[in-house]
Amino acid sequence: xxxxxxxxxxxxxxxxxxxxxxxxxxxxxxxxxxxxxxxxxxxxxxxxxxxxxxxxxxxxxxxxxxxxxxxxxxxxxxxxxxxxxxxxxxxxxxxxxxxxxxxxxxxxxxxxxxxxxxxxxxxxxxxxxxxxxxxxxxxxxxxxxxxxxxxxxxxxxxxxxxxxxxxxxxxxxxxxxxxxxxxxx
Numbered sequence: 001x002x003x004x005x006x007x008x009x010x011x012x013x014x015x016x017x018x019x020x021x022x023x024x025x026x027x028x029x030x031x032x033x034x035x036x037x038x039x040x041x042x043x044x045x046x047x048x049x050x051x052x053x054x055x056x057x058x059x060x061x062x063x064x065x066x067x068x069x070x071x072x073x074x075x076x077x078x079x080x081x082x083x084x085x086x087x088x089x090x091x092x093x094x095x096x097x098x099x100x101x102x103x104x105x106x107x108x109x110x111x112x113x114x115x116x117x118x119x120x121x122x123x124x125x126x127x128x129x130x131x132x133x134x135x136x137x138x139x140x141x142x143x144x145x146x147x148x149x150x151x152x153x154x155x156x157x158x159x160x161x162x163x164x165x166x167x168x169x170x171x172x173x174x175x176x177x178x179x180x181x182x183x184x185x
Contacts, residue, residue: 019048033113036129084112
């Protein structure tokens with residue numbers, strides 16, 4: 001049984017802070033997939049994730065570079081931030097070293113993961129960002145695949161329930177849903 005978590009953010013800052021909380025929980029080898037339309041807040045979330053993880057460099061949209069490599073002071077682990085929007089083929093994905101990045105023990109954050117589905121590991125955290133009618137409002141839907149990501153999502157849910165509302169102007173709404181996998185029906 002998989003748990004999903006829906007979070008409603010009402011501003012860029014809330015989305016970034018949510019990412020920061022998630023970034024604090026990441027371990028080597030984690031793969032996060034950020035899915036959503038243009039302007040949905042993927043890079044804002046990625047920026048917060050990298051900051052919470054401890055990146056020394058700021059995160060910007062890597063659209064024209066494909067891959068940004070980030071470092072932190074406390075160890076030699078890296079965070080790879082990929083933007084796959086402009087990838088058009090499997091050859092393009094291989095040309096940016098995607099197979100080596102995913103086989104490594106570093107953290108990987110991927111924007112536009114739909115373009116490289118065949119390369120993604122079965123276990124990952126998928127985060128869909130949706131834009132309801134309000135301009136700055138976002139709904140983030142976290143869907144774990146695998147026990148590591150189910151634990152990560154539970155840790156994030158506890159972290160959010162215990163502290164995020166007091167640190168950000170306004171409230172972030174949380175909703176946990178249970179999804180039954182097809183093989184468990």
